[in-house]
Amino acid sequence: MNAHDLPPRAADLLERIRSRAPRVHCLMNTVVQKFVADGLSALGARPSMTSSPEEIRSFVRKAEALTVNLGTLDAQRRVAIDLALGAAAEEGKPWALDPAHCDYSPPRAALAQELLSRGLAVLRANAAECALLAPPPEVATVRSGETDLILRAGSGFAVENGHPLTAKVTGTGCLSGALIAAFCAVEPDPLTAAASATLALGAAAEIAAEGARGPGSFEPALLDALHALTPSDLLRLARIRDA
Amino acid sequence: MNAHDLPPRAADLLERIRSRAPRVHCLMNTVVQKFVADGLSALGARPSMTSSPEEIRSFVRKAEALTVNLGTLDAQRRVAIDLALGAAAEEGKPWALDPAHCDYSPPRAALAQELLSRGLAVLRANAAECALLAPPPEVATVRSGETDLILRAGSGFAVENGHPLTAKVTGTGCLSGALIAAFCAVEPDPLTAAASATLALGAAAEIAAEGARGPGSFEPALLDALHALTPSDLLRLARIRDA
Amino acid sequence: MNAHDLPPRAADLLERIRSRAPRVHCLMNTVVQKFVADGLSALGARPSMTSSPEEIRSFVRKAEALTVNLGTLDAQRRVAIDLALGAAAEEGKPWALDPAHCDYSPPRAALAQELLSRGLAVLRANAAECALLAPPPEVATVRSGETDLILRAGSGFAVENGHPLTAKVTGTGCLSGALIAAFCAVEPDPLTAAASATLALGAAAEIAAEGARGPGSFEPALLDALHALTPSDLLRLARIRDA
Numbered sequence: 001m002n003a004h005d006l007p008p009r010a011a012d013l014l015e016r017i018r019s020r021a022p023r024v025h026c027l028m029n030t031v032v033q034k035f036v037a038d039g040l041s042a043l044g045a046r047p048s049m050t051s052s053p054e055e056i057r058s059f060v061r062k063a064e065a066l067t068v069n070l071g072t073l074d075a076q077r078r079v080a081i082d083l084a085l086g087a088a089a090e091e092g093k094p095w096a097l098d099p100a101h102c103d104y105s106p107p108r109a110a111l112a113q114e115l116l117s118r119g120l121a122v123l124r125a126n127a128a129e130c131a132l133l134a135p136p137p138e139v140a141t142v143r144s145g146e147t148d149l150i151l152r153a154g155s156g157f158a159v160e161n162g163h164p165l166t167a168k169v170t171g172t173g174c175l176s177g178a179l180i181a182a183f184c185a186v187e188p189d190p191l192t193a194a195a196s197a198t199l200a201l202g203a204a205a206e207i208a209a210e211g212a213r214g215p216g217s218f219e220p221a222l223l224d225a226l227h228a229l230t231p232s233d234l235l236r237l238a239r240i241r242d243a
Numbered sequence: 244m245n246a247h248d249l250p251p252r253a254a255d256l257l258e259r260i261r262s263r264a265p266r267v268h269c270l271m272n273t274v275v276q277k278f279v280a281d282g283l284s285a286l287g288a289r290p291s292m293t294s295s296p297e298e299i300r301s302f303v304r305k306a307e308a309l310t311v312n313l314g315t316l317d318a319q320r321r322v323a324i325d326l327a328l329g330a331a332a333e334e335g336k337p338w339a340l341d342p343a344h345c346d347y348s349p350p351r352a353a354l355a356q357e358l359l360s361r362g363l364a365v366l367r368a369n370a371a372e373c374a375l376l377a378p379p380p381e382v383a384t385v386r387s388g389e390t391d392l393i394l395r396a397g398s399g400f401a402v403e404n405g406h407p408l409t410a411k412v413t414g415t416g417c418l419s420g421a422l423i424a425a426f427c428a429v430e431p432d433p434l435t436a437a438a439s440a441t442l443a444l445g446a447a448a449e450i451a452a453e454g455a456r457g458p459g460s461f462e463p464a465l466l467d468a469l470h471a472l473t474p475s476d477l478l479r480l481a482r483i484r485d486a
Numbered sequence: 487m488n489a490h491d492l493p494p495r496a497a498d499l500l501e502r503i504r505s506r507a508p509r510v511h512c513l514m515n516t517v518v519q520k521f522v523a524d525g526l527s528a529l530g531a532r533p534s535m536t537s538s539p540e541e542i543r544s545f546v547r548k549a550e551a552l553t554v555n556l557g558t559l560d561a562q563r564r565v566a567i568d569l570a571l572g573a574a575a576e577e578g579k580p581w582a583l584d585p586a587h588c589d590y591s592p593p594r595a596a597l598a599q600e601l602l603s604r605g606l607a608v609l610r611a612n613a614a615e616c617a618l619l620a621p622p623p624e625v626a627t628v629r630s631g632e633t634d635l636i637l638r639a640g641s642g643f644a645v646e647n648g649h650p651l652t653a654k655v656t657g658t659g660c661l662s663g664a665l666i667a668a669f670c671a672v673e674p675d676p677l678t679a680a681a682s683a684t685l686a687l688g689a690a691a692e693i694a695a696e697g698a699r700g701p702g703s704f705e706p707a708l709l710d711a712l713h714a715l716t717p718s719d720l721l722r723l724a725r726i727r728d729a
Binding site: 029030031032034035071072073074075101104105106107108168169170171213214215216217219220 | 516519520523524527528533534535536537538539540541544545548562705706707708709710711712713714
């Protein structure tokens with residue numbers, strides 16, 4: 001697929017999410033659990049959030065996709081991640097990884113590298129995090145930045161949608177990882193799913209910024225915009241190049 | 244009491260909460276702790292949230308009521324719940340249970356069933372969760388849905404207040420469990436307390452929806468509406484039937 | 487420094503925060519992690535939040551200041567606090583303490599007292615919490631209340647800025663502790679840093695309250711106001727006396 005064909009495909013996937021309401025289980029850092037859950041609901045997916053080792057397998061089995069975020073990592077979370085990825089592999093559920101701040105913590109970077117080989121569909125990370133990680137060629141990578149680069153095996157898309165206020169709201173990167181999982185639940189190609197999710201969040205951010213007076217009012221506006229986002233918004237706002 | 248008498252009673256209880264500012268301790272899932280605390284404060288109660296086993300008894304002793312939510316359940320949380328219910332029983336403090344998503348996790352459902360016999364005042368659950376649980380006859384049950392059913396020993400009220408946006412905001416069900424506990428702090432009859440809390444949240448949701456542009460702006464509007472809610476709003480907006 | 491000289495100094499420090507974007511690590515109670523992170527970002531600082539014992543030292547080493555909040559204290563958090571303060575001492579990083587609700591829990595009060603002697607720069611507490619604690623004379627204390635008293639060795643400032651809605655939003659006290667740490671990152675005198683942070687938050691609250699319809703809309707408005715706050719706002723709004 002080339003950049004020209006991505007927006008109509010993303011528009012179809014958005015409608016598919018609205019009609020199927022896929023459940024996305026999130027092993028999410030505790031800081032942003034509610035914001036990410038609200039963002040998934042606003043898009044049209046259904047979030048769940050437990051990280052209890054005794055329960056995680058049941059929740060992953062009921063979900064259509066999984067997202068793993070390494071923020072607020074501790075011993076119990078490590079156990080839960082291992083159990084969750086085991087359940088995802090058994091049932092062929094796609095999953096996305098956000099190695100949040102792994103450049104600040106050598107053990108977190110080591111765990112991230114280890115997880116890359118466990119059937120990962122999409123890695124979402126910033127440039128500093130990407131520099132520490134070597135994903136297998138079948139993994140799609142979203143390298144976030146002023147322009148987001150979505151690549152697999154060296155080629156893909158550059159998505160220029162988005163707004164600077166996004167970086168002032170804690171958890172928008174984590175939400176991106178969860179939305180990628182939601183698109184993976186309705187689209188088997190991880191590159192297409194990841195680029196569509198990136199476009200959807202970027203377009204919603206642009207709409208939200210129009211009425212925001214700062215980062216505080218931008219956050220509820222972003223949830224409103226995700227909820228109101230239409231397929232034609234994606235066609236109208238997309239700024240995507242081949243990369 | 245019949246449905247006709249409930250709104251004036253709920254209006255009295257709302258004023259009682261504002262004048263007494265009861266402290267409600269919450270063993271709340273980590274996803275929605277702040278939202279539930281803010282909702283209790285907006286109503287006029289005072290929240291506390293610790294779930295540390297070493298501290299939980301001191302906090303329950305200083306509270307007028309307790310709410311226990313089984314989301315994000317783990318080993319430490321189980322210990323804290325047991326200690327909290329012990330302290331509540333010793334001091335005759337009322338408590339409410341929300342078995343959040345117990346239909347997704349057999350161990351969570353088993354724990355919920357076990358807790359029903361520990362002096363519970365009000366069980367708050369959706370239809371799927373209720374189907375798994377058999378509360379003793381003295382427990383009041385709030386079965387949430389498009390119409391909320393508040394029953395004890397087979398009779399009670401159907402409350403039709405509320406707004407669909409409520410379901411798009413993570414934690415509104417959890418907040419309902421906390422508001423029920425707040426009303427239990429000022430009203431000894433659990434059926435009356437539970438129906439009054441359900442009416443208050445439903446009425447606030449209707450007021451909030453008037454100015455909301457989506458689920459993002461609905462959330463702060465709901466807190467504003469709880470804060471501004473008057474006894475006469477309850478009389479004016481109540482849609483309650485005998486059930 | 488006397489009260490007359492404080493506002494221009496606070497205005498300089500605000501500009502310094504915007505230009506240096508100091509990283510502030512927060513050992514923050516789980517209830518308000520996102521709100522505090524968003525508040526630090528809105529001011530112009532950069533938050534981090536992990537409390538994992540295996541990672542905390544790396545994060546403190548990368549930060550310019552640290553804030554420790556004793557809400558939602560448990561065994562793991564105690565270990566993390568000890569490791570974090572060890573790293574802060576080794577590298578001479580300033581830190582602030584909020585003994586949140588230590589008047590509700592004897593073990594929490596005992597820990598707070600113990601921490602006062604570990605190189606603390608600023609203690610932030612309400613009157614009930616302050617009454618239980620005896621800080622060494624070199625520690626600056628912010629005693630929050632209708633008027634905030636910022637004292638060291640018996641003298642300092644009374645800051646009258648602020649708005650009553652602040653008390654209806656869970657986490658504004660915790661945010662105050664984090665903003666104090668941000669000012670400590672750019673100002674070596676803890677009394678000046680603490681008074682400047684208190685002025686900044688109080689002034690932002692006054693601006694936010696102008697457009698708020700209740701505590702729900704006050705919260706995003708407070709973040710917008712922190713983000714838009716200018717040095718001249720501090721000069722114009724300051725109500726500070728010697729104390």
